[in-house]
Amino acid sequence: MEPAPEAGLVVDHFPAAARSLRVACVTETYPPEVNGVSLTVARMVEGLHARNHDVQLVRPRQEGADTPDRGDRFHEVLLRGMPIPRYPSLRMGMPSKRTLVKLWTLQRPDVVHIATEGPLGWSALQAALHLKLPVCSDFRTNFHSYTQHYGIGWLRKPIMGYLRKFHNRTLCTMVPTEGLRRELRSEGFERLEVVTRGVDTRQFDPARRSAALRASWGADDDTLVVCCVGRLAREKNLDVLIDAFRAIERRVPSSRLVLVGGGPLEQELRSACPGGVFAGQRRGDDLAAHYASADLFLFPSLTETFGNVTTEAMASGLPVVAFDYAAAAQLIDHDAQGVRVPFGDGRAFAEAALALAFDPARRERLGRAARERALLLDWSTIVQRFEGVLTTVIREAAGAQGLPAKAAPGLHA
Incomplete structure (x- = not known):
């Protein structure tokens, strides 16, 4: 007789039919939350499911956003969560090791993949190690880099120590770029594999350019x-963006700055740029139209692990x-496909933006090449x-357990 699941735990059993892999994916953020991590994890989860794998998604319950069943896309385990300080629209998981040990004892996955390093991610790591389950992870957010933007630089070392301890206890940590792999390797991280990110070129398409949307911004052709x-937060280095746009605006006062997104710096930015268009969070085709209706994309952040907005632009x-x-x-x-400037050089950033602002032929040439490069992703x-890394x-x-390769779980036809 199976023991009853813990109260408040939503459990869907894995199907009985054998599939290539049984993957438990643990994340503290998922759509409809809007951020690069949530959207990338969703792509991976749905992509695995589309490739005929059994996927179990473990995540915090999202207040007012969750429905009890998402159909047959994949199976969800919804756990308790709490708002993240300074980011009330986002939630993080609560410590849940005992719950996950019970769950994975009843429904043993072939591999546990941990996408985030918060309390839920740490609980998943402990549960997987306790049950001797293969476990891998993603390095998706430069938390250690955020410290300099919030006046807590002294926390960088302990945060990096925690992240290193977390990831080095897994069999593999996936990173999105070769540059990040080199950086983390120099910090003592082990077993790093590059798995880059893609972009939906059917959704993000120049054909979505909208004259009506531009008119709503006070812009014509x-x-x-x-x-x-x-x-709109300090770790995005938006002072550099404002400085670059002011340089453009001094030359051509009719230029418009459109900021898509929300966050704790919005009021401060509105004061610094009273003529700016603050579009708030946008999703789907609406977000795609905002990109396509612009002429130049400026991305001043210095804290990304990848930066999905770069590929979307x-x-x-x-x-x-x-x-x-x-x-x-x-x-x-x-x-x-664009212009890269030396890391952290705000003056070079503003100069590059200014040069492109007044060279429409060059903008057109770079934009066409950017689209062509994105089509490869x-x-x-x-x-x-x-899937290959898993x-x-x-x-x-x-x-490592002395099993022959053909006996490894999850590798059945």
């Missing part, structure tokens, strides 16, 4: 519209100005790479 998409046919790291370093050849290829982790775990 001849108006230069500068765009930035992302959370490129797919939308926008030339990008960004610092030479993360997605820009990996995908933008200087003055080919197909999500199906990324999910296949992710399979390798399972095989390595089986080998």
Whole structure:
């Protein structure tokens, strides 16, 4: 007789039919929450399911957003969560090791993949190790880099120590760029694999450009519209964006700045840029139209592990100005799909933005090339790479336990 699940736990049993892999994916953020981590995790989860794998999604319950059943896409386990300080629209999981041990004892997955390093992620790591389950992780957020933007630089070392301890206890940590792999390796991280990110080029498409939307911004065909998409928070380095736009605006006062996203800095930014368009959070085709209706994309952040907005802007046919790291370093050849400037050099950033602002022929050339590069970033290829890493982790775990490769769980036809 099976023991009853813990109160408040929503459990769907894995199907009986054998599939290639049984994957438990643990994350503290998921759509409809809007951030790069949630959207990327959703792509991976749904991509695995589409490739005929059994996927169990473990995440915090989202207040007012969850329905009891999402159909047959995948199986969900909803746990308690709490709002994240300074980010009330986002939630983090609560410690849940005992719950997960019970769950995975009843329904043993072939591999546990942990996408976030918060309390729920730590509980999942402890539960997986307790049950001797193969476990891998993602490094998706530069929490240690945020400290300098909030006056708590002294916390960088202990935060990095926690992250290193967390990830080095897994069999593999996936990172989105080769540059991040080199950085983390220098900090003592082990067993790092590059699994980059894709972009939906059917959704993010220059064809979504809208004259009506531009008109709502006070822009006509001849108006230069500068765009930035992302959370309005200190770690996004938005002072550099405002300085760059002011330099443009001094030359052509009719230029417009469109900021897509919300966050704790919104009121401060409204005061600093009273003529700016603050579009708030946008999703789906509406977000795609905001990208495509701009003329130039400026991305000043210095704290990204990747920066999905870079690829979304490129797919939308926008030339990008960004610092030479993360997605820009990996995908933008200087003055080919956009302009990369030295890391942290705000003056060079403003100069590059100003030069592009007054060279429409160059913007058009870079935007076309950016779209062509983005067309190569197909999500199906990324999910296949992710699947391959999971399979390798399972095989390595089986080998460490002295099992023959053919006996490794999850590798049945």
